[in-house]
Amino acid sequence: MNWLGDHSSDWLPGINSGLTSRAVLTTSERTVAVGKDGAPLLLAIDDPLILDYEPHLAGTLNGVTYYGVRCPEIAGLNYEALRPVLVQLDSDGFIPVSAAMQVLDFIEEHRFCGRCGKETSASVSDRGRHCEPCGLTQYPRISPCVIVLITRGDEILLARAPRFVDGMYSTLAGFVEAGESAEHACHREIREEVGVRIKSPVYQGSQSWPFKHSLMLGYWAEWDSGEIEIDGEEIVDAQWFHIKKLPKLPPHASISRGMIDAYVKYRLN
Ligand SMILES: [Zn+2]
Incomplete structure (x- = not known):
């Protein structure tokens, strides 16, 4: 047997090269906003519902750039746990949501430096979180x-x-x-x-x-x-x-x- 799965999706992590942008809405409890069909809700990046929150770039797939937004549940929207939402998707649906969740988890969990305890900020050259006082840069954990x-x-x-x-x-x-x-x-x-x-x-x-x-x-x-x-x-x-x-x-x-x-x-x- 030589099973290598389906890796045909042209996923570009951390790249904004799409003609349109969509945002995946998540909470700190790792729930995802879903539509009536149970699939993740993909809002326009300038949707008034999320204007108060910072979108974080996940990557581009098939001409669409995906962002993750983390905020408390928004009234009127439905939320589901990540696992049942993800496992019903094909790989083109799975990848952007999985990536957005992981990027948002990383940012939320690395707001402070693990070495010196000072606040971190987004690195300008890559996807890390940088600590100015001690020079440590941390990257999304895999x-x-x-x-x-x-x-x-x-x-x-x-x-x-x-x-x-x-x-x-x-x-x-x-x-x-x-x-x-x-x-x-x-x-x-x-x-x-x-x-x-x-x-x-x-x-x-x-x-x-x-x-x-x-x-x-x-x-x-x-x-x-x-x-x-x-x-x-x-x-x-x-x-x-x-x-x-x-x-x-x-x-x-x-x-x-x-x-x-x-x-x-x-x-x-
Ligand atoms: Zn530090």
């Missing part, structure tokens, strides 16, 4: 996270975390620790979470995932040895599922689902 599809012939190892919606199982994921390679993290996470050993993980593609600022690095690994053993806390159940008898899976917008679907197709061909 946390690499491995996500691993483990297979054994026609079976896939899927697990449930306590936060998952009822009945849903997914591939295993974990953050890369300082000093670790992504491949080290794959081996370690799998041993820790389900107690099995895997053969060499093979890279399958990546996805920016704004929960909260993750870069998901997708790997496929064949089972090597060991039986499933879970800790009951981080993982509450893990099982081998036959590709023709899979449980409820993550939404189509996720890299996890992309890899599972690609493997099923590969085995059935």
Whole structure:
């Protein structure tokens, strides 16, 4: 299998080159203003509703420049949590909203310097936040996270975390620790979470995932040895599922689902 996802969108982060501009409205609680159809509301940048708030550039896609605006909920608008809003979108809808949310989170969480505590300001030359007194510049945080599809012939190892919606199982994921390679993290996470050993993980593609600022690095690994053993806390159940008898899976917008679907197709061909 060699699944690399769909990266055809011509997304230009931090670039304002669109003929029109749209603003995504978010709150500090990470909710998003939505229209009647449940899709993110994309207001004109000069809409009177948001004139009091500063728009922050996210990037340009297909001739439209997207900004993020963060402000308290505006009366008369509907708001939804980020996750259900995002996972129903295709990648052209997903990317600008995900990017805007991450840019706004970064600005809100880096108003003060982590080294000297003074106020920061937007860097003039890039997307960082600069501290004039001590010279430190900080950049939007991106946390690499491995996500691993483990297979054994026609079976896939899927697990449930306590936060998952009822009945849903997914591939295993974990953050890369300082000093670790992504491949080290794959081996370690799998041993820790389900107690099995895997053969060499093979890279399958990546996805920016704004929960909260993750870069998901997708790997496929064949089972090597060991039986499933879970800790009951981080993982509450893990099982081998036959590709023709899979449980409820993550939404189509996720890299996890992309890899599972690609493997099923590969085995059935
Ligand atoms: Zn400083």
